[in-house]
Amino acid sequence: xxxxxxxxxxxxxxxxxxxxxxxxxxxxxxxxxxxxxxxxxxxxxxxxxxxxxxxxxxxxxxxxxxxxxxxxxxxxxxxxxxxxxxxxxxxxxxxxxxxxxxxxxxxxxxxxxxxxxxxxxxxxxxxxxxxxxxxxxxxxxxxxxxxxxxxxxxxxxxxxxxxxxxxxxxx
Numbered sequence: 001x002x003x004x005x006x007x008x009x010x011x012x013x014x015x016x017x018x019x020x021x022x023x024x025x026x027x028x029x030x031x032x033x034x035x036x037x038x039x040x041x042x043x044x045x046x047x048x049x050x051x052x053x054x055x056x057x058x059x060x061x062x063x064x065x066x067x068x069x070x071x072x073x074x075x076x077x078x079x080x081x082x083x084x085x086x087x088x089x090x091x092x093x094x095x096x097x098x099x100x101x102x103x104x105x106x107x108x109x110x111x112x113x114x115x116x117x118x119x120x121x122x123x124x125x126x127x128x129x130x131x132x133x134x135x136x137x138x139x140x141x142x143x144x145x146x147x148x149x150x151x152x153x154x155x156x157x158x159x160x161x162x163x164x165x166x167x168x169x170x171x
Contacts, residue, residue: 004073005159008147009166011140014130015121016170021148023121028141030114032084035062036092038107055093063089069139080146 039059063085071078130137151160
């Protein structure tokens, strides 16, 4: 498995235009929430954890697998990603309990709008999305915006420098 630096640098190499990066800050959360929403409707069962009962859905299973991937890459980012996925699953679960029309409109609408925003960013960049060459990039995208947010806050400077050394500076 690639390291955190390798994953982020490979993804970053497709995202050097700041406008494209900005579209990802908008589009990726929409896509993550859409997937959580659309996969929250089929309830496979229930899991009791003490007094808390969780609905076992495809959304929960995908979130757990993704969280394990992120935690294996990096504990700090993995925890942030696990919290984001948990929040997204909560909202998605709530939307899934609404009418079928609202659930489907919210899930499909967020999905379509999120990808439209992403593709606009890639049109500005003049480069295809990273997932065209590597499907793992679909999982790295959310991590990329969490890392970018941290970089903007001045966090993880060594990682930022390592990613920039491999991918180049954003412009």
